[in-house]
Amino acid sequence: MKRIILSALCLIGVFAVKASAQQSKLIYLSGIDKDHTVNWEFFCTKGMNSGKWTEIAVPSQWELQGFGGYNYGHDKKKSDEQGLYRHHFKADKSWSDKEIQLVFEGVMTDAEVKINGQLAGAIHQGSFYRFNYPVSNLLKFDADNVLEVTVSKQSADATVNNAEREGDFWAFGGIFRPVYLKVMPKTFIDRVAIDARADGNFGIDVFTAKVQSGDKVSVRLSTLKGAAFGSPLSYNISKPADSIRLTGKFSKPVLWNPEFPNLYMAQVSIMRKGRIVHVLNQRFGFRTVEVRKSDGIYVNGTKILIKGVNRHSFWPESGRTLSRNVHLQDIMLMKEMNMNAVRMSHYPPDAEFLDLCDSIGLFVVDELTGWQQHYGTPVGRKLVKELIVRDVNHPSILFWANGNEGGFNFDLDNDYALYDPQKRVVIHPWSNFNNIDTKHYPEYSYIENAAKKQDILLHTEMIHGLYDGGHGASLDDNWKLIRQNPRHAGGFLWALTDEGVVRRDKKDSIDTDGNHGADGIVGPHREKEGSFYTIKEVWSPVQIKKPDFSSRNVVVELENTYLYTNLSECNFSWQLVKFPLAGEKKNGFIPISSGKLSAELAPGKKGSFKLGLTPNWKDADALRFIATNKEGREIYTWAWPIKTTAQIAQKNLSRLDKEKSSITDSEKENVYVVTQNGIIYTFDTQTGYLKTVENSKGVVSFGNGPKLAGVNQTLQSFKHMKTADGGIIVESTYTGESTLNAKWLFVLGKPVCLEYDYTQTGTANFYGITFDIDESKITGMRWLGDGPYRTWKNRLKGVNTSVWEKSYNNTITGETFVYPEFKGYHANLYWAEIAASNASFRVYTDKSDLFLQMLKPDKQRTSFIAHVNPPFPEGNLGFLNAIAPIGNKFTKADPMGPQSQKNIALNSKVIGKLWFDFY
Structure with a gap:
């Protein structure tokens, strides 16, 4: 390939051009996304709706349109149908002197393309990559043209199937990304590759076609608002070549990073005799990525810590055919969780997703497909080129990933640099390569011991989120440890969404292929699970210590864990609130006063600030x-009780004086029976x-306790006595593995x-202690405590103290998607109202840090993995002083950190008090 390198600066002034610029035109033959499609003729050779010509929406996955057969990558028997597509279109007569390319953004898997019965070129193999054919000489202008595409779900190249269709994800078929004609002048800019550094050094490779001696290539930079930046670069062509490199130095560029995603536009032009022949506009950002051996990853000279997640390109009704709205929704979910990075697992995404990462601000790891198996070298080389050529100019991309978990073709490692002038580092997710240890699913001890090693740590998968396990559970412990290691660069949680398909062949039910796809922080339609908010708090760039309410002036201690943002860019406010009382029909909280706080604090610094609370x-x-x-998005909201549990209890109980x-x-x-105010105990x-409680409405769903949770006990004594003031005391004493004394106090009024x-x-x-309630009668609960989500011992963050209410549901996290789940452990109980169809009741406590166990979550229907099914007491309504941790798909809880250990008894007496109102 001929190539001209221009190393010196060639600057020209602003010049006027009489003729208007010619830009490429994109003529869509398909729709642009899952919500905007065009019907093509379609014939499916096997499976659902096969053997007949009909129509199909393009772009789409044909299984999701009711054709062929479904397969998850682990299926041993694979569907091998073909899809035959046919589409008629007109080529405008004005295109007859143009260069026309037929572009496919993505086809699963092998695509044979014909125009008017003639092959457009070689069969393309590989699903997730943009490819094109020059078709000018195949078109009939101002006449009907026929596009025919034969798509084979199974590739003729076994290594393509190994890399793409044997992985731990759904394997679909079809033209799933848009198809369009790209119309350009005969002399055109095919593409550019930009290397724009934080110090203002700028290089651009311009790939041209059919330029002539005397043509000029110019590059003008501007802000996205159109303001010129620096002086243009240009080069006069004396001898035609396939590519030209232009370089320059620009003064004080505004840099790109995920907190300040500043972008520029490069307008690249070919001029001939003073007339612009072709223009290509390319967004980019000035930024420098460095991997400093045995130190860390630096962007623009700042050491970064990645808070990321793995993202499959996926939507339940459309598979991997997505839309801008889906991309935007996913990015904003990541931003809401205070993430700053995303890994493309395990294939390159839609180009539009990367555009949004550039403009909204996320670090990206872009990945060549491969899951424990890899592409062969010949086809892999073509696909690496297609990957880099399409994505090279995105400033959001930090690294290229060559496959996943052993799916590495080492012959391809050096190919990435051929097309990337930035020479971004190639990583091998799961292994240690290029001095970056990307260990998957490390246990706490691995992170701890890795501090003694010299390599940088960047976990490309961590804390597997199967069902309700992983993700938030143990993240607090692990993140504290990660922050202590100066060579740790962070990691990516697995995974953002449950990969659940709406099965057209199973009455539109959602299928996650058992436990293979139920890995998300959010559900298939982005329903938020409890870990969503845990991650949000743990990864908050503003870390805060609970204030000391014993002092006269309440102070908050803040830590700024942003990479680039001073806290002066953020807004802080406070509210003093009161909580509604039990029995009131109000939820949430009642503000009584509020105020604001200004805090200037540089990244990485800590500081104390007086809140200036009102005197009350x-x-x-x-x-x-x-x-x-700075965008007005909530970073996090913390709530700290001022009143003690006992004070809240007294305020509620004072309203409950009975007759x-x-x-x-x-x-x-x-049996022994006590009757008070018409209530029979x-x-x-x-x-x-x-044993039972009965009021005027009938038998209350409560009884059979208290039992000591998880302990066998023997009744030592049962006694009752009357008190001088007309009350009754009923007392039970137990011995056995542990002791329990239970005393019921019946007091007048x-x-x-x-x-x-x-x-x-x-x-x-x-x-703790437990009782039994009849689940079939329970309709909901309202409570003051931490909520609205349930907690685990190693997932106590992400909940907030308030008055919450939720209706009964039987959600199995990752299999059904009504959140928050009703069943489970709920932290920091003050009081609760248990609503039942027969008779409701309320319970109050004056003891802090008490957990309410509400029923027992059902086991998953599709599979059972003990790690993500922690034990519950025998009773199903518990008042507990300690609860169980939860593990993840690959490991039980114990190895995941201090909070994930079983509870250790203090060998001292635990005292509790509960009041029950069976109204």
Whole structure:
């Protein structure tokens, strides 16, 4: 290939051109995305709706349109149908003197293309890559043209199938990205490759066709608003060549980074005799990426820490045929979680997604397809070129990834630099390559011990999010450890979404192929799971310490963990709030005063700031602190109780004075009955348990306790006595593996109170007491505590103290998608109202840090993995002092960090108190 290198600066002044610039025209033969399609004629050779000519929307995946057969990559028997596409179009007569290319953005998998019965070129192999054919000489102008595409789902190249269709993801078929004609003058700019550095050094490779001696290539830079930046570069062509390099130096460019995604436009022109022949506009950003061996990854001289996620290009009704709205939704979900990076797993995405990463701001790892198997060298070389040629100018891309988890063809590693003037580093996700250890799913000890190694750590997959496991669980511990290691560059969680397909052959049910696709932080339609908010808090670029409310002047300690942003760019406000009382028909909180805080703090720094609360701040129940970024998006909102649990309990209980009617009791065989205000409490004298409660509405869904959670116990004594003031005390004492004393207090004019204490030794998944409720009768709950999502021992962040309410659901995380889940552990209980179809009741506590166990989550229907199914007590309504952690797909909880360990008993007596209002 001929190539002209222009190393010196060739600057020209601004010049006037009488003729208007000629830009390429894109003529879409298909639609542009999943929501805007064009019907083509279609014939499917096997499977659903096969053997007949009909129509299909293009772009699309044909399975999602009801053709062929579905396959997940792990399926041993693969569908091998072909899709025959036919489309008629007209070529405008004015194109007869133009260069015309037929462009496909993506076809699964092999594509044979004909125009008017003639082959457009060689069969293309490889699903996720842009390819094109010159078709000027095949077209009939001002007449009907016929485009025929034969798409083979299974490739004739076995290595393509190995790399693309044997992986841990859905394998579809079809023309799934747009198809268009690119109309250009005969002399044209085919493409450019830009290398724009943070110091202002600028280089551009301009790839041209059919230029002539005397032609001129010029490059003008501008802001996206059109303001000129620097002086233009130009080169006079004396001898035609395939590519030209122009270089220059620009003073003080505004740099690109994910927090300030500043972009420029390069207008590249070919001029002939003072007339512009062709113009190509290319967005880019000035930025420098460095991998400093045994140190870290630097962007624009700043050491970065990646907070990222793996993203499949996926939508349930359309497979990998997406839209700008889907891309934007996914990026904004990442931004909402305070992420700054995304890995393209395991193939290059739509070009539009990368455009949005450039303009909104995300670091990107762009990946050649390969999942434990790789492309052969001949086809791989073609696809590496197609990948880099399409994506080279995106400033968001930090690294190229050559396959995944052993799917590396080492022969291709040096090919990336052939097409990338930035010479971005190539990584091998899962392995240690180019001095970057990308270890997948590291346990806590691996991260801890890696601090002794010299290589940079960047986990391209971490904390597997199967069902409700992983992701947020253990992230707090792991992230603290990652931040302590100066050579750690962060990582990418697996994965953003549950990859669930709407199956046309199964009554439009959502299929995640068992536990293979249920890995998301969000569901298939982007339903947010509990870990979403945990990640948001742990990865908040503003870290904050809970204020000390014992001091006169309340101070917040802030840490700025942004890479480039001073906290002066952010907005901070506070609210003093009161919580609605139990029984009131209000949820949330009630603001009583508010204010703002200004904080100037450089990245990486800590500082203390006085809040300036109003004098009545001690009257409030809690303090809320809200941080928003420069775009006005919430970074995170923290809520800290000011009033103690006991104070909140007293405020609620003072409103519950009952009629001071007498309290009566009776005893018959094996039961003891207490009646107060028309409510009947029946105790089993053989077990010591409160067996049932009945009020005027009927039997309440509550009883059979208290039992000590997870412990076998034997009733030592059961007794009852009357008090001098007309009350009754019922007391049960238990021995066995642990001790438990339960004392029910019936007092005139007061709700019944349970005082209990227990002593346990050793480690356990949970500690506390439980009762039974009839799940079939439960309709919902309303409570003051942390919510609205359930928690695990190693996922306590991401919830907020407020009054919450949710209706009963039987969600199985990752299989059904109504969130937040109703069942599970709920942290920091103050009071709860349990709504039931027969009779509801309320419960209050004065003990801090108590967990409410609401029922037991059902097991997954498709598979059972113990790591993501933590144990629950025998009873299904628990008041617990400790709860179980959750593991992830590949490991149980224990190896994931301190918060993931089983609970260790303090060998001291635990005291609790609960009040029950069976109204």
